[in-house]
Amino acid sequence: MADALLIIDMQTGLYDGPEKPFERERVLATLNLLIQRARHAGAPIFYARHTGPAGSPIEAGSPLWQLWHELEVDESRDHLFNKTRPSCFLGTNLEQQLRAAQVKDLVIAGMKTQFCIDTTCRVAVELGFSVVLPEDGHTCMDTPALKAEAIIEHHNATLAGAFVKRTCAAEVRF
Structure with a gap:
């Protein structure tokens, strides 16, 4: 059983x-399923937005900075915060809120x-949190060196055990 859900950088400019x-x-769809499950259980939901400097495509308030419109966010009760680094903890009050x-x-x-x-998985563990990583609940783009699918598989394998409990989203409970 998990206590909270953290959704990272599901923003228009990235998605x-x-x-x-x-x-x-x-x-x-997987993230919205996790959100529905957390909401039904009354678990807090946190959304991180990566925020670029003024003039960048993802500067605070810009259209590309906004969370993707099909992500099931309830701003009246969910916790939205901005970050400027890969860690959701550095320069934010996420740890205090958790x-x-x-x-x-x-x-x-x-x-x-x-x-x-x-980064956030590793830092969360260093701060004493137990992390659940749905292996099917994160994504990225292809890079010149590796296809996205290989990056995801590699990180699922690397983080599992030492840093996270790896599972599939269908098995996550709040």
Whole structure:
């Protein structure tokens, strides 16, 4: 049983940019399923938005910075916050919010696998949280070196055990 859900960087400029994330529609459906499950259980839901500097395509308030419109966000009760680094903890009050909500087990999902998902999983564990990583709940784009599918498989394998409990989204409970 997990205590909270963290969705990372599911923003218009990343989700619907020129380079499309791997299996983006399936991942979006998976995230919305996790959101519905967390909401039904009364678990807090946190949404991180990567925020670029002024003048960048994802500067605060810009159209590309917004969370993807098909993501099931309820701004009246969910927790939205901005970050400027791959870690959702650095320069934010996420750790304080999780501790105030007595969260011990955190489900982490969203984008991008090799940057913000990886970093946030590792930092969360260093801070004493237990992390659940749905292997089918995060995505990224192809790179010149590796296809997105290989990046996702590699991170699922690398993070499992030492950093996260790897599972499939269908098995995540709140």
